[in-house]
Amino acid sequence: MNRRTALTTLLAGASAPLLAACSSGITSLKGNGAGGDSGNSSGGLVIGTANFTENQILGYLYAGVLSAAGVKATVRPNLGSREIVVPALRSGDIDLLPEYQGSLLLYLDKKATETEAGAMQNALATVVPDGLEVLPYAAAEDRDSFAVTRETAERYGLTSLDDLRRTSGKLVFGAAAEMKKRVVGLVGLKDKYGVEFKEFKALDSSGPLVKGALKKGDVDVANVFTTDVDIKENGWVLLADPRHLVPAQHIVPLIAARKADTKVRRALATLGNALTTADLTELNRKVDKDKKDPDRVAAAWLSQRKLG
Incomplete structure (x- = not known):
């Protein structure tokens, strides 16, 4: 799969109200202020993924729950690292990314000190670039x-x-x-x-x-x-991390606010509540060890959970 050319546009922070995060990651269907519920998914969404197995699986899980909710979704897998896919999202080449709380926060704000999931969700809401939005984080985590x-x-x-x-x-x-x-x-x-x-x-x-x-x-x-x-x-x-270098890394959708309507929010929130770390580990095993295709592995899991 060809990688996209990285864009060189410098990311600018955007102020937004704080989210009231809870243990499951489900906060609100109103978003973080970067567009509220004014989005419109009628034209469908393009989901991009980074260049490793798990992120590709997550991309197909996103596509599956969105399709089940009546939203046309396509996946562009293996585009590259965060330094490539986040600018691609911001430029409008793609509409949605599976992300990781801690890594995303440090990418957007290298001076961030938050390590707890709820605090990081609030911090992300204040630094996410204009036009983008972080949706509620999933139960699943991968540090x-x-x-x-x-x-x-x-x-x-x-x-x-x-x-x-x-x-x-x-x-x-x-x-x-x-x-x-x-x-x-x-x-x-x-x-x-x-x-x-x-x-x-x-x-x-x-x-x-x-x-x-x-x-x-x-x-x-x-x-x-x-x-x-x-x-x-x-x-x-x-190796243990007693000085807390590595922050919490719950899976979190990063989306173009223009696409984040209620239908999209509900579908991704439902997936986020259902997907556990153990599930994610097993899905990785099926692709990496059993050599199954990530799209089929994702589809089978969604079908089993009656989510797709």
């Missing part, structure tokens, strides 16, 4: 994590990111290229934990490249997602 093999953990006495300070200059870190400049990446690891690595290898996001490199010993520390089934299967050790 970034930093994994080492059990052998590496035992050799260096690693149980948390704090322990990495003792190994500075000895270990190789593998992750997607954008992690080199992200707060939840090299920047935050140095600022919060004082960690510097011998080398950074630009690979992929919890994908076959970085996981293969960790298995082979080509990297010592790998950035993987907590819903990745390979963590348990390989016995990898996830």
Whole structure:
């Protein structure tokens, strides 16, 4: 799938009233002030996804619940990283993205300090660019994590990111290229934990490249997602995060306000309440391990839950 050319438009923050978030993520059907319920989905929505399995699955789940609600929805999968898909959403090339609370907030506001889900939802409402809106977040969550093999953990006495300070200059870190400049990446690891690595290898996001490199010993520390089934299967050790570098990462729809009418809001809210972290992990397994197509995996789950 061809990636879109990244737009270089600088994102500008937009003021909006705060949301009153609750544990399930369902807040209100009125939105965050970036268009209220004045949206119109009659022309259909184009859903974009990032370039990793889980985000593609989420894109097809969004499309499925929207189609069941009578909204025409198409998916453009595997467009690229956040640095590509968010500008594409803002420019109108796509209408909806499955996003992650903490990563999205830090992308929009590098100085953000919120780590709790409700506080981040409120913060997102104040920094989302004009014309966009964050809808209520889902029960499902998928955090970034930093994994080492059990052998590496035992050799260096690693149980948390704090322990990495003792190994500075000895270990190789593998992750997607954008992690080199992200707060939840090299920047935050140095600022919060004082960690510097011998080398950074630009690979992929919890994908076959970085996981293969960790298995082979080509990297010592790998950035993987907590819903990745390979963590348990390989016995990898996830390093604890006592200084709260990694914020909550509930799934959250980021949408063009012009499309966010009541029909769309209700459909995505229903999905958000039904989808759990365990569900997301299992859906990832079916695609990554059983080699099933993400669109079919999503359709089967929605059918089973009577959502699509």
